[in-house]
Amino acid sequence: MDFELTQEQRMIQDACRTFSRQRILPNARQWDIDEAYPRELLHELAKLGFLGVPVPEQYGGTGLDYLSEALVFEEIGYADSSVRTTLSVQMSLVELTVLKWGSEAQRQQYLPPLCKGDWVGCFGLTEPGAGSDAGSLSTRAVRQGGDWLLSGQKVWISNGTWADLAIIFAQTDPSQKHKGLVAFLVDTKTPGFHAQKMKGKLGLRASDTGELFLENVRVPDSARLGEIGEGFKIAMSALDNGRYGVASGCVGIAQHALDCSVEYGKQRRAFNKPIAATQLVQEMLANMFVETQAARLLVYQAGMVKNRGERCTIPVSMCKYYASEVAKRAADMAIQIHGGYGYSNEYAPERLWRDARVASLYEGTSQIQQLILGRHLTGLQAFEDEQQRVLATTP
Ligand SMILES: Cc1cc2nc3c(=O)[nH]c(=O)nc-3n(C[C@H](O)[C@H](O)[C@H](O)COP(=O)(O)OP(=O)(O)OC[C@H]3O[C@@H](n4cnc5c(N)ncnc54)[C@H](O)[C@@H]3O)c2cc1C
Numbered sequence: 001m002d003f004e005l006t007q008e009q010r011m012i013q014d015a016c017r018t019f020s021r022q023r024i025l026p027n028a029r030q031w032d033i034d035e036a037y038p039r040e041l042l043h044e045l046a047k048l049g050f051l052g053v054p055v056p057e058q059y060g061g062t063g064l065d066y067l068s069e070a071l072v073f074e075e076i077g078y079a080d081s082s083v084r085t086t087l088s089v090q091m092s093l094v095e096l097t098v099l100k101w102g103s104e105a106q107r108q109q110y111l112p113p114l115c116k117g118d119w120v121g122c123f124g125l126t127e128p129g130a131g132s133d134a135g136s137l138s139t140r141a142v143r144q145g146g147d148w149l150l151s152g153q154k155v156w157i158s159n160g161t162w163a164d165l166a167i168i169f170a171q172t173d174p175s176q177k178h179k180g181l182v183a184f185l186v187d188t189k190t191p192g193f194h195a196q197k198m199k200g201k202l203g204l205r206a207s208d209t210g211e212l213f214l215e216n217v218r219v220p221d222s223a224r225l226g227e228i229g230e231g232f233k234i235a236m237s238a239l240d241n242g243r244y245g246v247a248s249g250c251v252g253i254a255q256h257a258l259d260c261s262v263e264y265g266k267q268r269r270a271f272n273k274p275i276a277a278t279q280l281v282q283e284m285l286a287n288m289f290v291e292t293q294a295a296r297l298l299v300y301q302a303g304m305v306k307n308r309g310e311r312c313t314i315p316v317s318m319c320k321y322y323a324s325e326v327a328k329r330a331a332d333m334a335i336q337i338h339g340g341y342g343y344s345n346e347y348a349p350e351r352l353w354r355d356a357r358v359a360s361l362y363e364g365t366s367q368i369q370q371l372i373l374g375r376h377l378t379g380l381q382a383f384e385d386e387q388q389r390v391l392a393t394t395p
Helices: 007-034 041-047 066-079 081-101 104-116 174-180 231-267 279-307 313-343 348-360 366-378 386-393
Strands: 121-124 140-144 147-158 165-171 181-187 193-197 209-220
Touching: 007 041, 007 066, 007 081, 007 348, 041 081, 041 104, 066 081, 066 231, 066 279, 081 104, 081 121, 081 147, 081 165, 081 181, 081 231, 081 348, 121 147, 121 209, 140 165, 147 165, 147 181, 165 174, 165 209, 165 231, 174 181, 181 209, 181 231, 231 279, 231 313, 231 348, 279 313, 313 348, 313 366
Parallel strands: 121 165
Antiparallel strands: 140 147, 147 209, 165 181, 193 209
């Protein structure tokens, strides 16, 4: 297996590193304190082609491969996971879902403004009563003539109050369970659609997270994404893209934790020598180094499978599970190496630690990834009901 990046991949990596270290990283602490970053940043990212990396040029994208997408997420994730989360949702969960499941008219309508940053997209799957068990949604879609009426509530929706376009998953027939789900492309200005900011998050504070309320939101049948009953399949295929983005961003968190620990360890002195000269600190650095690179290689492996157009659920689950756990461990070790200063937001590890924590929760918890991998290894089902059985097996 050849892990050498192509010239084109190195170019986008360099461009994204330069931009994110100059424009994002120096502001990340303040944006975290303010619990917001300027939306205008999306236009800056779009101008450099970072908002539509794997989307074909004919739809306004950059037309690069999935490894390039991972490199962008790693670099942005290194600087600020809040910005990376916005990008992941926009690119992986929304653009790639419209690209794969949308009609030609839907692609032409939505992809160019999303890739340009003129529109923000969000992905409305989770509800107050349904997270991991995504087949048991209670948001309803009721047919009325040629239209649909959508009613229900979504929680924890990244980009929720910023979004111009929401992919909303809803149930058409509760007796059908996951087979009754359908996905819609909803303009958030439609009457009956209301979004409200969720505050008080442990991390990802600069990222917009919202609760969505839908009260008889009327959408035409042309707003439907895919067929009736395909909603669950669409959600799972979107998560194969989303989890890959989360994993790539986590490699960035772990690399940042390592870099700042090496730097701090060399200049901080104790017992008359740099703490980085002590064996126990070097042990932590070595572990961070190896685990970060292992996570990166798992991401690259998944990227290669995606580039070949093959089913990627298993390599994506592997890298999402491993990289999110590695990011948490690396940020924790970075705090340890920084001692008391690691506990302060004057230094990066405190924010890295808070931001890393969500990665093993959203887009499928670590337990859900373990169950997907366990099912793959054994052929035995740990999920308890039919919907969850599909969750473990759907591409
Ligand atoms: C900051 C943030 C941003 C988010 N952004 C989005 C977004 O943009 N769009 C969106 O739709 N959602 C989003 N989410 C929601 C996220 O995807 C869910 O929180 C996640 O899927 C877990 O669902 P839950 O919170 O309902 O937990 P639950 O499903 O209630 O799980 C609680 C615990 O039980 C465990 N568990 C559940 N079932 C099993 C099982 N069968 N076996 C073993 N353990 C199990 C879980 O692993 C977890 O540890 C976001 C969440 C956060 C925190």
